[in-house]
Amino acid sequence: MQDYWERREEMWDDYFAAGDAIRERYASELEDLRQDDLAYEDEMEYRQKVKDSGFDSPEEYEAYWKHCLEAAEREHG
Structure with a gap:
C-alpha cells in the first residue's frame, strides 16, 4: 500500500504529465x-x-506544358 508521500508524488506526476500532454498537443x-x-x-x-x-x-x-512535352517527345523520341 502506498503511503501519503508516494500518493502525493504520484498526484504531482499525473498533474505535470497532463500539462505536458496539453503543451505537446498545442505545439x-x-x-x-x-x-x-x-x-x-x-x-x-x-x-x-x-x-x-x-x-x-x-x-x-x-x-500547355503537357502539350509542349508531348510535342518534344514526338520530335526527339
Whole structure:
C-alpha cells in the first residue's frame, strides 16, 4: 500500500504529465498551422506565376506544358 508521500508524488506526476500532454498537443497543432500556411503561400505564389505567364488558370498552364512535352517527345523520341 502506498503511503501519503508516494500518493502525493504520484498526484504531482499525473498533474505535470497532463500539462505536458496539453503543451505537446498545442505545439503539434501550431506546427500543423504553420505547415498549412506554407502550403497556402506556395500555392498562391504558383498561381501568381501562372497568371504572370499569361495563363488564366493553372489547368491551362499545365495543359500547355503537357502539350509542349508531348510535342518534344514526338520530335526527339
